[in-house]
Amino acid sequence: MKIYIHHYYTYELFWYFFHATHPKEKIPTWFEENRFNKNNKVNQDVIIDFKYQDFGFQAIFCNNRYWDNSDGYHLWDYTIYHIENKNIGDRGWNVILGKDLEHDIIPKINNYSKKLKDKISLFFIDWEFGSPQQSYVIEKKLNKNVIIFKDELINISDAQKVSFTHILWSFIFPNTIKLREYYFLADYLKYKKDYKYRINYPVRRITTGKYNTIKKIHSFNNPYFNCTVSSFTNYYKHDRTEDRDVYLEDCLNKIGIENLINKRGYNLDDFGGEWNDNNMNEFMWKLLTVSEINLINEVSSGHSINEKSFSHILANKPFIPTMEGTFDFYNEVFKTYGYPQIESPTKGLKRNEKLNFLNDVSSDDEKWNEFYNKVEKFINTLRNQILEIMNTRNGYLDYLIKKENEQKDII
C-alpha cells in the first residue's frame, strides 16, 4: 500500500506517522540538504518500505508533490504544515490556527479530493479541546470524502476518526516542546526521595477554578499539601479572567513567597518567554521535584488530554488530576486496544471531595504511605500500557487495513 505524506521528511516525522511499524532498513536521518545543518528542510522524495501487522507499506514523503497520484493514500497534518512553515513553534494552541481553514486549506484539500475521493486523510491534532468555529467550518465546508483524524472524542461525525496512537505520538515527535525528555527523566527521577511536600498543586495561569482550588487547599492548613504558582511572565497575554490581579495577589498571600516559582531569573536562571517549550522545560526541572505527588489541573471530561497528564506519565511521576476525565480518556485508549481498564485511586471523587480526601490521606503517615504506593503503582501501570500501545499499534494504519479489507470483501 502506498502512502504519500505531503511533508518534508524527517526521521521524527516518520515515527510520528508510522510508529509501531517495521521498516525494511534503518530509516535515514540526513541528506545533503541537512547534513551539516539540521534546520534545513529535506525537499526530496524519501521512500521507506515497512511492514505493519503483516501488511506491506511504502511511505513516500514528497512535500507538495504527487497530489494527483491515485495509486495510494495521501496524508497531511495541519499542525505539521504550520510548524514546517514556521508559522507556529509547537503543536499547542496558537492564535493563527484555524483562520486559514475556510479560505485556504479546505478549498485546496477539497480540490485534491475531487480525484482522490476518500484517499485523503487530514490530521488535526492541536492538544486543545474543541473550537466550535473550527469544527463548524470543517463540518460544513470540508468534502465528506476527506477523513479527518482529530484529538477529541466528541462530536465525531462519519468522516471523522480518532487515532489514539497519533494523539500520543504527537507529544513526542516532532519534539517541539521537549516532552520526550520527560520519558528519559523517569530513569533518574525515581531516585529522588527527599520531597518537601506530599502533594503539590502547581498552577501557572490562574483561572477562577484554580483560584478556588488554591483557596480550598490553603484552608486545610496542612503542611504536607502545598500550592505553587509559577510566574506567568506576562499574565495578561493569555488571560481570560476579569479578576486576574485580585486572584494573583490573593494566591501569593496564601501560598507564601517561597512558593512563587519565578520564571525570569537572572542569566542562567532565566527560563524566558511564555512559549510552550520554555514552560515545559521549566516545569520538568522545577515542578517535578517539589512533592511526591502532583495534583494537576487538567480539564478533561474524558474527551481529551493534554501535555499535563502525558508529561507526568512519561516521567513516571505520580499524579492525580483534578478531573477524573483524564483517566477516562486513557481507559478509552486501553479499551480500543484490548488492554485492561485501570481504576484510579481517586475514582468517583469530584473536585472538592478529592481535595478533602487528599487532605485527609496526606495528614496521616500510614494512610499516606498506602495511598502513595497505590498511586505510584497505578501510574506505573498506566505508563507501561501506554508505551506498549505506542510501540505496537498505529491507529491510522489500522484504519487503512480495515478499509482495504472491507473493499476486498465487497469485491
Add this chain to the structure above:
Amino acid sequence: MSYKIYVHHNYSYERFWYFFHGVDVDINDVVTHTNIDNAFNKQIPITDKVNIKCKYKNNNLDITFVGKADWHLEGHHLLDYSIDLYDRNLASDRGYNSNIRWVVDKEYIPLLNKFSKYDGTKYHFMYIDWEGHNTWYEHKMDTTLSKDVNVYVDEINDENIERRKFVFTNTVMSFIYPNTLGLKDYMHFADILKYKNDYKHKINYPIRRFYRSKLILFNKIMKLEDRHINVTHSSFHDTSQYAGWRETELRDDLKIKIGKENFIEKREYGIDDWGGEWNDNNVSEFMWKMFSFAEVNILPEYNPFESMEHGDFKDDLKMIGESYMTEKTISHIFANKPFIPISYNTIKFYESMLEKNNIETVEFPFKYSDLTKGDSIIRLNEIAKNEEEWNDFVKKLKNWNSHLRKSILDLVNYKNDLLDILIKSKFRKPKLNIL
C-alpha cells in the same frame, strides 16, 4: 562612564545573556518578545531594534540590538561569527562546520575592514567555535584584518597580541546561550543526577568518534589486569555524515572487545531513536544515557599538545589553537558529574581560570600528566580496586568538581570578560567615548 553598544544581530533574551552576563539589569527590561507575532511564535526572529540599559562595574551601558543596520553609529559594535551563522540559517549550532568557514574570509573580514573605518566606532568580532584551530592565523587576521578591530576567541595562546583576546566568561556562556545543544539542561540535571546511587561501574571511558589518543587509552585500559575501568562505545552510526568515510573495521574490533552491553546504540526504535549525527542529538543522548554507567567518567577532551605532536598542523604550530573547553568537560561541570580528562592540562586550564579571577582552587585528587602515557591509568585502576581508597577519591573528586562548578556559575553572574576589555578599548578616533 557611559557606553553605547550596537549588537549586529537579531535580539533574543538568550543572546542578551550571552553577550552581557554579569551586568546589573532589571529583568523586565530583558524582554522575551516585541510584538504579538513573536510573542506566540518563538520561531519568528525578533528583527525589531531592542534597547536595554544596564550597568556594569559602575559604567552605564546603552545596548541596542540593531541587526544589519547602524554600522556607522558612534560607539562599540559587536558581531559574533556563530550567531550570524544562525541568523542566516547557515548553521544549527556553534560547533565546528568546515563547509562555511570561507564566510570569515570572504565576508566578515571585508565587512569589518569597511565598517571599522567609521570615526568614533570600535568593532569587536567574536569567534568562539569550540574548536582547537587557531582562527587568528588560519584566517590570516594578523595581516588581513584592520587593526581597529578586536577579535575574541576561545583559544588562550598568543596572549601578546593586543587585539586578539581569550574571553573565558563569554566562552562559558556560549555553551549555554543560545541553548542550541541543550547544555543548559545539564545544569538543571545536576539537581536530579545527584540522587543516583547504583552505578554499575566506578569508572567509565565513553568513546564515540575514534581518534589517536582515544584508541591508545582504549588499548591501555583493555590490557589492565583485574580491570575496574569500563569502556563504552556509542554508535557514531553514520560516520559518513560528517567525515565522508566509515570507521567500520575499527568499530567492529572495538565492539568485540568491550562486549555487547557496552555498545550504545543510537538508532533504537521509536522514542529511543536519537537520530542523526548533529551535535544537539549527540549531546542530548549523552546526558540521558552516558551519565548512568559509572560514578566517574574519563573524558577524551581536546588536548592541543596532542595536535602539536601528531595533528595535521604539527609542522605549522601557529595554526594550532590552545583550547581546552568543549562540550565534553563543560557538560560534566554543569551536571556536577565527576570526570577525569585524558590530559591534566585540562585541569590546569580550569584552575588557572579560577586563579586569574582570584578564586581559590581545590586540589585535584589525582596527579598525572596524560592518561595515555606512563602508568597513570594503572594507578587509577588500583584506586578503583580498593573500596576505601575509592570512596575517599570520589569524595575529593566530587568536591573538586562542585567547587569548580559553583565558581564558574557564580563568576558568569558578576563578570564579563568581553565587557572588561570593551570598556577599556579605544575608538578609532575617540571623540565620543563619554555620552
